Amino acid sequence: MKKILNILLQICILFIFSYIGTVIHNLFHLVIPSSIIGLLLLFICLCLKIVPVKYIENGAGFLLSTLMLFFIPSTVGIMNYPSLLSIQGALLVAAVLVSTIITIAIAGTASQFFEKKAQERKDDKECNKFSSHSA
Amino acid sequence: MQQVLFAFCMILLTVVANFLMTRIYKRYSYSYLIPVLTATTLIIITLSVFHIPYKNYMIGGQWISSLLGPSVVALAYPLYKQRHFLKSNLFPIVGGVLIGAISGMISVGLLAKIIGINHTLILSIIPKSLTTPVAIEVANGLGGSASMAIVGVMIAGIFGAIAAPTIFKIMRVHSPVGRGIALGSASHAIGTSKAAEYSELTFSMSSVTMTLTAIIGSFLGSIVVWLLHI
Numbered sequence: 001m002k003k004i005l006n007i008l009l010q011i012c013i014l015f016i017f018s019y020i021g022t023v024i025h026n027l028f029h030l031v032i033p034s035s036i037i038g039l040l041l042l043f044i045c046l047c048l049k050i051v052p053v054k055y056i057e058n059g060a061g062f063l064l065s066t067l068m069l070f071f072i073p074s075t076v077g078i079m080n081y082p083s084l085l086s087i088q089g090a091l092l093v094a095a096v097l098v099s100t101i102i103t104i105a106i107a108g109t110a111s112q113f114f115e116k117k118a119q120e121r122k123d124d125k126e127c128n129k130f131s132s133h134s135a
Numbered sequence: 136m137q138q139v140l141f142a143f144c145m146i147l148l149t150v151v152a153n154f155l156m157t158r159i160y161k162r163y164s165y166s167y168l169i170p171v172l173t174a175t176t177l178i179i180i181t182l183s184v185f186h187i188p189y190k191n192y193m194i195g196g197q198w199i200s201s202l203l204g205p206s207v208v209a210l211a212y213p214l215y216k217q218r219h220f221l222k223s224n225l226f227p228i229v230g231g232v233l234i235g236a237i238s239g240m241i242s243v244g245l246l247a248k249i250i251g252i253n254h255t256l257i258l259s260i261i262p263k264s265l266t267t268p269v270a271i272e273v274a275n276g277l278g279g280s281a282s283m284a285i286v287g288v289m290i291a292g293i294f295g296a297i298a299a300p301t302i303f304k305i306m307r308v309h310s311p312v313g314r315g316i317a318l319g320s321a322s323h324a325i326g327t328s329k330a331a332e333y334s335e336l337t338f339s340m341s342s343v344t345m346t347l348t349a350i351i352g353s354f355l356g357s358i359v360v361w362l363l364h365i
Contacts, residue, residue, distance in 0.1 A: 015205050017205070017208045018204035031276070031353075031357045033207075034204070035207035035268070035272060036207065038204070038205075039207055039208050039210055040350070043211040043214055043215055046211060046212075047218065053212070057212060060209035061212070067267075068157075068170055069150065069153045071171065071203065071271065072149055072152070072153055073196030076175055076182070076189065076192060076196065076282070077281060078179070078285075078286065079179045079182065081280070084286070088252060088253065091247075091251075091252055092247070092252055092256055092286075092287070095260065096243060096260055096290045096294075098246055099239060099243035100239075100290075100294055100322065101302060102242045103239040103264060104295060104317045104321045104322075105305075105306050105317075106235070106238040107238065107321060108303060108316070109306050109313070110231055110234040110235070111227050111230065111231025111234070111235075111317065112312065114231055115310055118227050
């Protein structure tokens with residue numbers, strides 16, 4: 001019982017951040033979605049220790065573990081789009097499939113390349129340190 | 136009073152459908168049995184049988200949807216836990232995420248435009264490589280439809296997890312960092328659970344990438360739409 005209350009309270013804190021995000025979003029007419037603003041705010045508050053992790057960890061863990069449930073009402077909205085079962089729908093699926101292949105290929109290759117570059121830079125630094133030591 | 140009762144019934148229907156389908160999924164664990172898919176089908180069938188339009192269903196449904204906002208905020212928690220990891224791999228992660236997010240959005244936008252998909256649908260699938268709650272908000276912000284956005288997100292997630300091993304082989308992506316970033320930036324949470332099968336490092340990479348892609352993608356969306364004149 002105490003645990004449930006604890007999770008509920010922590011979800012309230014997350015709600016507050018989400019609400020502040022909405023206020024900022026509307027105030028400055030930002031393109032960034034309000035919940036992302038809330039996410040960034042909470043991340044900053046956690047890093048600066050303004051909000052201790054233990055105030056949100058249970059609530060956040062609970063929300064993230066039941067995340068699937070929260071978007072079911074939106075998915076049910078498909079019932080308003082019977083056109084999905086047509087040629088347009090098939091084309092849409094095709095576009096997403098091809099784009100996913102492209103994304104995985106490009107992101108994978110690029111980040112492997114970046115990783116190598118970062119590694120080389122690190123090695124160079126260590127080499128320099130070593131040579132300056134010996135000199 | 137009657138409306139409150141009706142809303143409650145709709146919430147109950149959603150929760151029960153999700154609970155039942157999650158149990159079935161855990162028991163048989165075929166990837167096409169994912170609860171979002173099966174629970175949604177079950178709810179749509181129920182609504183059709185009782186002639187309840189979607190608008191009325193949402194009287195209850197909106198209460199469940201309202202938890203999406205705090206859930207996105209909650210993503211700050213895993214990101215915070217991995218902050219040291221993020222700091223020590225900053226260059227490959229940020230570079231990979233930027234390239235992954237840009238190529239994901241531009242490629243789907245261009246392809247959809249070339250094959251002549253209608254305007255609203257294109258706007259809905261632009262955020263297809265972002266994690267679902269963020270994709271919903273981005274699609275709404277761009278003027279697309281949330282439910283179509285989820286369809287796009289689910290296809291990108293499931294297909295990405297299935298196709299990734301083959302793509303890695305062809306493109307010779309062997310490093311855990313490269314694989315994790317590719318999975319996280321193209322296939323969000325579903326890709327991240329696939330990444331967990333490779334190694335701990337691949338998994339951490341993928342989950343950090345997923346959150347960062349959502350953050351970057353949320354404002355990249357409107358830039359891409361503007362660039363491609365959609």
